[in-house]
Amino acid sequence: MFAAIAEQARIARDLNATLLVAIDGRWIARRHSALVDALNAAERPAALVLADPQDPLANKGAVSGLRSLAGGAPHLSILRCDHGGLGAVAIGGGHAAMGLSTSTRHFVATGMKANRLVDNTARLFVRSVLDWYRAAEVAGWSSAGAQLGCLLQCCGGESLARYLDGDLDATWHNMNALADFGDFVLNADPDDRTAEFVNACRSAISRYGLAGIHGPASPKPQLTSWAFS
Numbered sequence: 001m002f003a004a005i006a007e008q009a010r011i012a013r014d015l016n017a018t019l020l021v022a023i024d025g026r027w028i029a030r031r032h033s034a035l036v037d038a039l040n041a042a043e044r045p046a047a048l049v050l051a052d053p054q055d056p057l058a059n060k061g062a063v064s065g066l067r068s069l070a071g072g073a074p075h076l077s078i079l080r081c082d083h084g085g086l087g088a089v090a091i092g093g094g095h096a097a098m099g100l101s102t103s104t105r106h107f108v109a110t111g112m113k114a115n116r117l118v119d120n121t122a123r124l125f126v127r128s129v130l131d132w133y134r135a136a137e138v139a140g141w142s143s144a145g146a147q148l149g150c151l152l153q154c155c156g157g158e159s160l161a162r163y164l165d166g167d168l169d170a171t172w173h174n175m176n177a178l179a180d181f182g183d184f185v186l187n188a189d190p191d192d193r194t195a196e197f198v199n200a201c202r203s204a205i206s207r208y209g210l211a212g213i214h215g216p217a218s219p220k221p222q223l224t225s226w227a228f229s
Contacts, residue, residue: 001027002038009042018077019044022107025056032065036072045075045094051107055222057084063225067091080104083130083178086185087226090197098182100174105132122163122170125177127152130204131220135163135170141216152176201227 012019019042039046050056070088077095078085082105085096099105121135142148142161149157154176163170188196205219
């Protein structure tokens, strides 16, 4: 991996281009200090694409590793990521490009077997709990009494459970929900941005498992790591 980074860095310097590297999420978790050194030695702006069959930042230590990279490697961009890319920006990264589908929120490299779920209902970014859930899951919470109206302009207070209807396209909702969270992070004072992001994650976690909410029972590993790593 490090030899590949050095070679790509040489090409990037010759072309005055950004260094683009796809990295297994487990490397972020286990070798982040060495990656920081390699990216700094490259002397080029770097753009990373994280590879994993599921969520690269769900690997134990991956969020801490990304925090280290974002704080230690200059001009870092995270491409083809989910909302976790905003965490990198909050800590000092320069750019994040978030995907709107499972195939564009991470990279599945050759040899990695992506998990296929039987449920093909829309994936929704639920702003209040800062994570992605299938419309079937959201509809289940709604049936249990959860109040899941989206207050953003894209939905005008309508329930997210309506996306159980396969004829409805969730893209506009997801774009607006991600943009709203992005605005929250980017509009924070740079000196307070990291703390604001972490506090938002902790606030989201506080909404899990509440009997009166009837929503998701427990947060996923990535969100927990952002809140408490």
